[in-house]
Amino acid sequence: MLEIKDVYKSFGKTEILKGVDVTIDKGDVVVILGPSGSGKTTLLRCINFLEKADQGRAVFGDIDVNLGTATKKQIHQIRQKIAFVFQSNNLFNNKTALENVTEGLVIGRKVPKEEAVKIGKKALDKVGLTDKYDAYPSELSGGQQQRVGIARAVALNPDIILFDEPTSALDPELVGEVLTVMKNIAREGTTMLVVTHEMDFAKDVANKVIFMDGGVIVEEGTPHEIFVNPKEERTQKFLKRVLPEDFTYHI
């Protein structure tokens, strides 16, 4: 469904991405793991044109765009199909939870307001915020804010949702509620590309795990392949460092 091909990106003289390919099929939950600085976030941001790649292609159904030279119109086209959940949620501070969710529908996609409100309420119900429609972001906890962020993405009914470390900025006790919401929408068949450090999420929810290091994909496979039988030494070292002693993989 979405093919990302040969993405290169440098910031100044530092090469962040050195030729990355990712293929995502409908209904996939793909998790990208890797040490910080390995280019995971940059890859996600290049796919949604929040960063301009130096080169690379995105093939999305019948749309085939160059990630480095896409026109405004093409960028707009791609963004209509992709939603993004940010690490620091980036909720619109001047809008209520419901307005945050409906903004993209009403303004970005020209959905009639009444219908957008209906969709927005449903999305907020789904993430367990039925009683927070009219709350401003400043009145919500970090976990609730991130759940609004997810509702904002879900409401757009995109072909794929990109998650950029959605739990890394949260207090530990708030991580669970966000992961639960993500698991639920994954079970509903939402296609997701997730950058995370939550190994349990990768293990339980993903059907494909990608390990990145130094701007390239070192290894990819099923969670079983990556967590139980990693072939590459770099993957083994990384997992040894980040996995707790008692981490077990079972199906």
Next chain:
Amino acid sequence: MSEGLNYKFLVDTFFIALSGVPITLFITVVALLFALPLGFLLALTRINRIPVLHRFAQVYVSFVRGTPIIIQIFIVYSSVPLLLSSLFTKFNIGMNVYDVNPIWYAFIVFSFNTTAVLIEVFRSALSTVNRGQLEAAQSVGLTDVQAYRRIIIPQALVVAMPNICTATVNLIKATSLGYAMSLQEITLKAKVAANVGYNYVEAYIDIFLVYLLLCSAVEYAFKLYEKRLSKYKPSVV
């Protein structure tokens, strides 16, 4: 000089000074109508480092801020008529430049002056809005213009409000310098009244009070508006 204040004159002149308020407000409003959009656009060129324009804005700000308003007034008031009269002669326009109402010069000076102030006000306010707000807006399919109009400007405006208020109050006070080009505003009217009987102390007290009232009212109005704009913010004491 030992009879103290002339209270009757004090009261009468208060109303004379008060009759200059419309002119003061008129200049203030015109200057703001000119400076708010222009200042905002030039602030955008500064923030997004638009070539040429961003340099122009920078130089413009340092010129205007680096010179006293009274000197700017003298320069405009003395050079523009010269320029105009040479133009009038060249194109055979039968109009005397010295018939031009000085309010036009006031519009020019105060508009350009306030623009420079507001460029910096908007620049600092816009930079307080996290870049993530724009990215989030883009990611849900808003165009940049929509993102600015609906997400970024409303937030920047709340931050800018106290400084816009200060700029407005400063502008109101600065219009008192208009007396230097015989503009019929608060200061000049009271001073002219005082000329007759040398009641300058009374006139100055009146001028003082009128500006105080005017500026307090404007500050109060701004506070109310700011409160309404910032309804999304956690209430801080």
